[in-house]
Amino acid sequence: MTAALEPGALLRGLEVGPVAHGGHFVARHEGRVVFVRHALTGELVDVRVTEVSKRFARADAVTVHRASPHRVEPPCPIAGRCGGCDFQHVEPAHARELKRQVVAELLGHLAGYAFTGQVEEVPPSPLGWRRRMRYQLDDAGRPGLRAHRSREVVVLPEGGCRIADEGIALPPPDAGRPGAEVLGVVSADGPAFLLPDTGATVTEQVGELRYRVAASGFWQAHRNAASVLVERVLDGLAPRDGEVALDLYCGVGLFAQALDARGARVWGIEGDRTAVELARRNVPAGRFQAGDVARRLDRVPERADLVVLDPPRVGAGAAVIAAVAARRPRAIAYVACDPAALGRDLRTAAGLGYEPSSVTAHDLFPLTHHVECVAILEPR
Known part of the structure; x- marks a missing residue:
């Protein structure tokens, strides 16, 4: 008897197809699409359904009857239960190839752009790279991480989180009260564990440039992410002395300070008031x-030579892209943590006369499905 497609159901013998955006792989059950986590293309698996919608279902692979040659033993004993590292079961070089396939498919489908590059490895990889962690203490005060799409706390294994910098891999026993959230931060000031509501700041350094950053605020998690992205943006924009540059979604001024150091006159917009300070x-x-970037653009110059866009995962959106293009910059650097959002915004930009002269992809989140891209756009 065929299992019903409902949460909790066990579906047996599904053939796993290509990788999809979001770290899932496409399988089918009686013609319905099932997005499967913890699987690999070509595998034969049993899956447990976790969610059902009108158009598709989601599921986790629970038994592998025919394994991919790219499957490896996860380095962490809580892999598959913790919600953080969804590609721990994938050989690292093949994980970068899967990300390349996703970037190429999305940019081709959404923007008509042929991505021919690779996803570049950034050391350290695949372990010990993460310098910012948010730990949850369970009801017994034990540190852990959230399960996938859940409030459940999965207690850390002995030795702590495998992708975290060793200085913050395991919070101390007195890190906080049961149920609290604890931040682990490694910065130029050294490793520290903090509660998120302390208002503490830390120092980050990129080359010769130093930044004050809220301990609980946004900063790139990978040890070398900020330097890789600054280098890529500066190489693509080639700023000249005296040029007007806009840094949109600027955070604490990562790109703004780098442009300022090259002689540009910089304006920035950011929604987080603490980051702006x-x-x-x-x-x-x-x-x-x-404030909101789309609503604050009337407060920056109407003409700009250079623009950096580093939007949140949803992308910049059509209104912001149109306002940027109207300023007729000679170059735009778009830093994207979601290739689907990047594809949509590249399509909008193309309709306004701006096309990518290059797109690079960087593996700043090893052992996960996430990938960072940098597109350099120039007038057609």
């Missing part, structure tokens, strides 16, 4: 606005 300290010569 820090950006003003980090880049005293810059001018920064706090």
